[in-house]
Amino acid sequence: MNRRAPYDLIAAQWSSARNLSSFREKRYVDLFLASLPGGGRVVDLGCGMGKPIAEYLLSRGYRVVGIDASLEMLRIARAHCPAAEFVQAEIESLDLRNEHDGIVAVPGRVFRSNSG
Numbered sequence: 001m002n003r004r005a006p007y008d009l010i011a012a013q014w015s016s017a018r019n020l021s022s023f024r025e026k027r028y029v030d031l032f033l034a035s036l037p038g039g040g041r042v043v044d045l046g047c048g049m050g051k052p053i054a055e056y057l058l059s060r061g062y063r064v065v066g067i068d069a070s071l072e073m074l075r076i077a078r079a080h081c082p083a084a085e086f087v088q089a090e091i092e093s094l095d096l097r098n099e100h101d102g103i104v105a106v107p108g109r110v111f112r113s114n115s116g
Contacts, residue, residue, distance in 0.1 A: 023052040025106045032104060033060060040101030043067060045091050050077030053106050054084050065100070067091065 036042065039061050044054050047066030054064045054077065064084040068074055074086045096103060 036102045043100045043103045045105035048073045050081040054081045
């Protein structure tokens with residue numbers, strides 16, 4: 001399934017609507033980060049344009065790999081968070097075994113750490 005095209009069309013509008021002040025999921029992300037080593041590598045699935053999640057993770061000293069299907073969302077993400085690595089891929093096609101300290105997929109509030 002190609003999810004890229006619809007998100008490419010709304011990337012600019014979504015980017016202007018999502019920021020740290022609208023970061024409703026912050027308390028969940030903070031609980032998740034408490035289970036990770038400081039400076040760990042976190043995969044942000046469905047990262048969109050990198051804010052507020054990847055932006056927040058970077059500000060807390062984590063190394064971020066953002067993954068999204070939308071090339072336009074990733075273009076915006078790279079501008080917002082140049083210190084992060086961004087990969088264009090469908091989530092279902094990924095093999096993420098043991099290459100990270102944790103995975104966050106905030107739209108569905110899915111968090112997983114390798115520590116337990």
